[in-house]
Amino acid sequence: MAEVLDLTISDDEDATESSPQNIAAVSVKNESSFRSNPTISRFNNDQDAPKVTIVNGKGFWKSWTRSFKTTLLKLLDLIDNAVDGATLEETSGFTGRVEIYPDVYEQSTTNRRGKKCTSTTGLCIRNNSPKKIVPLSEALKVHHTTKVDAAGEIGENGIGLKQACAALADLSFVLVKNGSNANVELGIVAKSLQREDGPYLPAFQFSNEIGEGQSPLRDQMVSVFSQPRHDDVAQCIAKYGADLSGGGDPSLAAGIDGLCEHFDSICHEFYDNDYVFEVLLNRIRHDQDGEGLVRRALDAQQKITVKQLIKELQMEIPKTYLHIPESLKFIVGKEELTFQYWQERLVEFSTFTVKVGSTIPWKQNFEVSDQHPDAYNVRLFVGFDRHRIADPDIEADTGEKRENKNASLYFYSRQSGRLIKSEPDARHMLGLTTSSSMYASALTIIIDDIGGNLPLSPTKQEIAFGLENRGAVHEENLFAWVGSVIKFYYNYHLKKFNNQKKILSAKVSQYIDINLPSQGKSYDKSDFTTFKLAFEQYRNTIRVNTKLTKEIIGSDTYFRLMPDSKSDNLKGEQKKRSRRS
Numbered sequence: 113m114a115e116v117l118d119l120t121i122s123d124d125e126d127a128t129e130s131s132p133q134n135i136a137a138v139s140v141k142n143e144s145s146f147r148s149n150p151t152i153s154r155f156n157n158d159q160d161a162p163k164v165t166i167v168n169g170k171g172f173w174k175s176w177t178r179s180f181k182t183t184l185l186k187l188l189d190l191i192d193n194a195v196d197g198a199t200l201e202e203t204s205g206f207t208g209r210v211e212i213y214p215d216v217y218e219q220s221t222t223n224r225r226g227k228k229c230t231s232t233t234g235l236c237i238r239n240n241s242p243k244k245i246v247p248l249s250e251a252l253k254v255h256h257t258t259k260v261d262a263a264g265e266i267g268e269n270g271i272g273l274k275q276a277c278a279a280l281a282d283l284s285f286v287l288v289k290n291g292s293n294a295n296v297e298l299g300i301v302a303k304s305l306q307r308e309d310g311p312y313l314p315a316f317q318f319s320n321e322i323g324e325g326q327s328p329l330r331d332q333m334v335s336v337f338s339q340p341r342h343d344d345v346a347q348c349i350a351k352y353g354a355d356l357s358g359g360g361d362p363s364l365a366a367g368i369d370g371l372c373e374h375f376d377s378i379c380h381e382f383y384d385n386d387y388v389f390e391v392l393l394n395r396i397r398h399d400q401d402g403e404g405l406v407r408r409a410l411d412a413q414q415k416i417t418v419k420q421l422i423k424e425l426q427m428e429i430p431k432t433y434l435h436i437p438e439s440l441k442f443i444v445g446k447e448e449l450t451f452q453y454w455q456e457r458l459v460e461f462s463t464f465t466v467k468v469g470s471t472i473p474w475k476q477n478f479e480v481s482d483q484h485p486d487a488y489n490v491r492l493f494v495g496f497d498r499h500r501i502a503d504p505d506i507e508a509d510t511g512e513k514r515e516n517k518n519a520s521l522y523f524y525s526r527q528s529g530r531l532i533k534s535e536p537d538a539r540h541m542l543g544l545t546t547s548s549s550m551y552a553s554a555l556t557i558i559i560d561d562i563g564g565n566l567p568l569s570p571t572k573q574e575i576a577f578g579l580e581n582r583g584a585v586h587e588e589n590l591f592a593w594v595g596s597v598i599k600f601y602y603n604y605h606l607k608k609f610n611n612q613k614k615i616l617s618a619k620v621s622q623y624i625d626i627n628l629p630s631q632g633k634s635y636d637k638s639d640f641t642t643f644k645l646a647f648e649q650y651r652n653t654i655r656v657n658t659k660l661t662k663e664i665i666g667s668d669t670y671f672r673l674m675p676d677s678k679s680d681n682l683k684g685e686q687k688k689r690s691r692r693s
Contacts, residue, residue, distance in 0.1 A: 169306035172254065176278035179571050183398050183421065184428060187237075188530075189276040189571065190391055191429070194239035195528050197389055199437055206242045208440040209382075212425060214418045215392060217356045217370065232415035233355040234281065235422075238378065238390035245290050245387050248299040248315035252286070271570070273391070274313065277301040281393045283348055285371065286315075289388040293379045294321040296329070298371065302348045314345055320379050329375060333368045352394055355411075396421070434529025434560060438634050455638065456628055458495025458556055459620050459671040460605060462641040465491050466593040470565065470586040474593070478649045488565045492594060493558035493635070494601050496620040498671065501554040517617070519544065519555040519598065523575055526564045529635070532572055542595035543653065551602050553617040559594065560635075566590075592654050596647065600656035604663075608675050616673070623671045638668040 180186045191210070198208030215236050219229040251273060277284040278301065286299035299315040306312060316336060320329045327335075337346040346364050353366030378388040398417045422445040429442070429449055436442060436451040443449070455461060467482035468490050474481050481487070503516050521538035524531055538557065539546045559566075567579045567586075577583030609615040646660035 166310050167254070168308050169311035170308055172311045173278050173303055173306045176275040178279075179275045180279050181573060183280070184424060185571070185573060186276050186279045187235075187421070187425065188432060189272045190237050190280075191425075192528070192530060192572070193273060194237055194389070195433065195436070195440075197241040197245070198239040198440060199528065200242055208240065208242075208437065209385075210237075210239045210440065210442045212237050212422065212444045214415075214422065214445075215394070219357060231356055231411050232418050233352070233411075234392065234394040234396045234414070235418050236374070236390060236392050238287075238388060240382055240385040241387040241389060243387065245288055245389055247290065248286060248288055248297045249317075252299050252301070252313040252315050254311050254313070274301060275571070277391065277393065278303070281396050283351060283394045285352070285374075285392040285394070287371070287374055287378060287390040287392065289320075289375075289378050289382065289386070291386050292321070294319045296320045296375055296379070298333075300345055300348055304348060305344055312344075314342075320375050330368055330372050333371070334365075337364060337368070355394060432531045434524050434531075434558075434635055435527060435562065436529075436634070438637070451634070452628070454493060454495070454556075454558065455635075455668070455670075457497050457499050458493070459498050459623055460641065460673050461493065461495040461669045461671070462601065462643070462666075463491060463493055464597050464601075464643065464645070465489050466597060468565075468586075468590050468593050470580070470589070471582045473585050474589045474654065475649070475652070478654075488563055490565075490590070490594070491560040491562065492597060493560060493640075494598065495556055496605075496616075496673075497554040497556045498620055498623040500556070501617060501620045502624050517549070517552045517554050519551045519557060519602075521557045521559065523559050523561070523566065525561040525566050525568060525572075527562060529560060529562065530572065532566075532568060533575055542591050542598055544595060544599060549613050551598070553613065553620055555598070555602055557594065557598055559590075596654040596656060597645070600643075600645070600658070600661070604658075604661075605673050608673060619673050626671070628670055633668060639666045641666040641669040 180189070191212070194210045198210050213236050214232050215234045217231050217233065219231055222228055254274070273286070277286075282303040284301040286297075286301065288297040288299075289295070290297060295317070296319065297315060297317050299313065301313055305314070318329055318332045318336075319326060322328075336342060337349060347362065349367035349371065350362035350364040351367070352370060353363035353368070354360050356366050356370045357363065374390065374392060378390055382388045395414060396417060398421065426444045426447050426449065429444060430451050430453040433451060434454075441448065442451075466489070467487045469481055469484050469487045471486045472481065472484050497520075500520075501517065505513060505516070507514050515537065518537040519539050519542070521535040521541065522531060523533045535541060537546075538544075539551050542557075544551045567576045567583065568574070569576045569579075577587040580586055606613065606616050609619065642664050644660075644662040644664065646657045647654055648657050649655075
């Protein structure tokens with residue numbers, strides 16, 4: 113039989129651990145005492161006052177929709193969950209899978225060519241997992257997170273799940289296969305279910321096991337959602353049914369059929385995986401015109417929106433994640449993605465490791481600053497972007513000059529190596545010369561905070577040093593150490609061409625049309641060029657002692673910067689002398 117896990121805010125602290133019957137009873141009690149009479153006294157010296165603070169569900173929903181800057185960032189919050197789930201741990205025989213695909217259904221009508229018309233209702237994101245998934249009865253609690261202390265993980269199947277769903281669509285479904293086909297769960301994240309007297313994010317448990325004496329999943333769902341107490345949820349499913357038919361009348365039966373198709377898919381297409389998680393975003397919005405799109409409910413426009421988003425994700429995801437295991441199968445639309453974005457772009461791809469203190473200023477006992485307990489390792493990837501070097505310097509639409517070859521900085525964080533933030537010109541931030549074209553030539557710096565030591569904003573759109581007690585010290589230390597490495601790296605290669613910046617840029621440009629000689633390896637398994645460095649304090653800066661450096665050439669650094677011959681050096685010296693005279 114189906115179990116109902118109803119998440120109306122309860123005045124019983126043990127409600128989530130009670131039997132299904134008790135859960136339902138507590139839920140009904142809450143509805144009668146709070147929702148039917150929202151003016152009930154809240155003073156806590158009253159004997160029957162609940163030991164909770166009732167929050168405005170509509171207000172919560174509104175705040176969730178304002179958490180992200182772009183549609184891409186909203187989707188990435190859900191994709192983070194999928195990546196974390198599929199790469200949770202190294203498990204023998206387990207192959208992680210992440211799939212993003214349009215929610216498409218055939219209609220009964222045909223087009224002029226006699227082919228069945230299709231309806232695109234939204235976007236789906238699903239993944240498998242090597243271990244048990246947190247039950248939706250927990251994950252859909254307001255402010256619930258499963259990753260309070262997990263610094264290595266970037267997604268939160270809880271806070272981020274609800275925020276992103278609300279920001280992307282007025283109606284979303286969450287489907288889980290949790291151990292076997294006999295244990296499947298359905299959660300609903302819907303704007304229409306939110307009320308002023310509290311948020312409502314219901315979760316239900318069913319069985320999709322086929323066997324003697326077992327009711328089909330469809331019959332179980334019909335039985336539950338035909339009950340008057342679940343009429344509001346039934347209306348959400350009926351709305352989904354209307355969208356499946358291309359905008360017809362609301363149909364609970366059609367909506368249940370559509371959900372059953374998704375459950376059948378995760379149960380049978382993932383037959384060799386016991387744990388599968390899927391988010392179904394119905395009538396997805398896209399940036400500023402989202403509200404108008406939902407009101408028009410045009411299937412043709414939704415199809416275009418979903419198609420555009422899939423194309424955008426195919427382009428952006430390989431850039432967004434550094435550390436996707438080679439074994440992970442990541443499919444967006446019909447395209448399987450690979451994750452060698454920067455290896456394919458950067459000339460003289462090199463890696464460095466520096467130790468950064470987060471609470472003690474680097475100038476304080478510089479010689480032993482890297483030995484303090486708060487110090488941690490940060491890995492840097494550095495190179496010259498052979499594609500960016502070819503970008504035009506003039507804006508096509510306005511004719512204005514643009515500076516797009518300066519040192520760019522990218523912050524990646526956590527185990528998955530998620531792109532958090534980028535700075536198109538980071539020279540001032542890193543304490544580098546900002547005049548003329550110094551530290552340009554499409555210089556690219558990647559901070560790989562794989563240990564999760566950088567403080568992030570809740571929506572992972574910013575590095576939030578202000579969240580730390582000594583955040584200003586942490587920020588200054590990080591940029592001082594990174595800046596010293598970048599200053600050395602740039603001048604090391606510039607010196608090869610007698611400090612001629614134009615020649616350096618020309619040498620980077622020679623690789624524009626050359627492809628990698630073979631399929632690249634993951635960042636962790638690649639042998640990139642690196643350097644043995646010795647640092648010293650010089651006045652108020654950190655600098656590399658160039659007399660003690662040693663370059664170690666990496667076999668996986670494919671694009672190298674080499675002077676053509678000694679004659680190039682002589683020509684450079686002659687030009688210098690002629691300018692002096």
